[in-house]
Amino acid sequence: MIVYSWExxxxxxxxxxxxxxxxxxxxxxxxxxxxxxxxxxxMFRLADELANMGKTVIVTTTTHIFHPPGRNVVETDCAEDAAKRLERNGSVLVVGVPGADGKLKSLPLAEAARLKELADVLLYEADGAKQLPIKVPKDGEPVILECTDAVIGCMGLDCIGGELEEFCFRTEQAAELLGLQKEPDGYCSHRITCGDAAKILTSESGTRKLVGERDYRVVMNKADNEELIAKAVRIAGDMERLHPVPCAVSCFLRGDHL
Structure with missing residues (x-):
């Protein structure tokens, strides 16, 4: 993976x-x-980078995540069990409660918050998107712990140009945020633009929901060709005008000319 920052x-x-x-x-x-x-x-890229820096990291969720293969996992609803398994001097421990379909689900939120005191850094997924590239949350989403210092909003660039109904999770909330009209049958015929993405990523009704005074960051993923990289640049520029925020772009295309 190649990583860029917007400057x-x-x-x-x-x-x-x-x-x-x-x-x-x-x-x-x-x-x-x-x-x-x-x-x-x-999340796991950040966890491995921190481990390489000699930090201890706990990875968890306040919703659900897939059980990660090849990882050091503790299946428990008690933070103290994690303390017994966490290795020192650069390590990553995944903690969660066994759930349906091979997934891990959240510890009780008070126990999840305790995990922060056991490691140098706590990383956790606070939102679900059914593997779709962009999302606008509904009531009760995301689930952010009080002890959180920063929130990273993620988006897949493959949503740009795609139909809202196909590429966005929670289309009803997205249509409302973007001021779109639905057809009589409830369908919203609209292709997602770079401007739409910037608005969703920076809006307090969108990906920045419940961030409050915490630090906020954005990662745009899947910039895997020249066209998608150009779209990432457009979105980053739009975000700078709407709500300036440190922004990273990940891709698998070597782009020394950027």
């Missing part, structure tokens, strides 16, 4: 996603991930 006039390649997002392990010890496509990949 007002363009993208700059960075060695780590952690650096691209301008995060601090001292200030950002509890980090929630919200929004659409790529939350899990971003």
């Amino acid at each position: 007002h006039d363009g993208l700059r390649e960075r060695p780590t996603l952690w650096e691209a997002l301008k995060l601090s392990a001292e200030r950002h010890r509890g980090i929630a991930l919200t929004g659409g496509g790529g939350k899990t990949s971003v």
